[in-house]
Amino acid sequence: EVVMTQSPATLSVSPGDRATLSCWASQSVNSNLAWYQQKPGQAPKLLIYDASTRATGIPARFSGSGSGTEFTLTISSLQSEDFALYYCQQYNDWPPLTFGGGTKVEIK
């Protein structure tokens, strides 16, 4: 099973600042990685797939990078609606499809 690890668990950021979230895989997942955003009381929402491709309707301030075992989600200038939980998910080696433990982006 590919274990996904996210860091940090909580990230305190001021509105307008840049946020950098990390996701590591226990073995190479190539570029087969997705990022999701989850707000309180809502289901996760797809942000990024194939490590760096924004999903339909996702603002350009969200960007993904990385391949192999190290990945980054960057939010270039945090807006109030961006404070949420973020998860990574690999789809290179399954079953099972696996998720990271999440990073909470909170207001500093």
Added chain:
Amino acid sequence: QVQLQESGPGVVKPSETLSLICTVSGGSLGSYYWSWIRQSPGKGLEWIGYIYYTGSTQYNPSLKSRVTISVDTSRNQFSLKLSSMTAADTAMYYCARINFSWKGVNWFDPWGQGTLVTVSS
């Protein structure tokens, strides 16, 4: 656009079987993979399994012995049965569509709003 809605009991007794249904609207089940995912405070997001519209399935090995996913194309629904429920199965259960390509199944989009299932006597 496609929307998914989970339905089922909010409370299940220990040792009983959970039955959930996901109803798909705004599109058909055809030519897609459909999945169940759960989220609990202790284990985060956990993929349960998926089904193709033809009925072929793949399950998480950790749950395989207890899981059955089936599809009803005439009703545009797919369902989850999870047997021998324990407190550890208390979670929010989501259904979602899986994107797929020549590489296989990929990411989940869209998701249903989720349904909270509590295991309690």
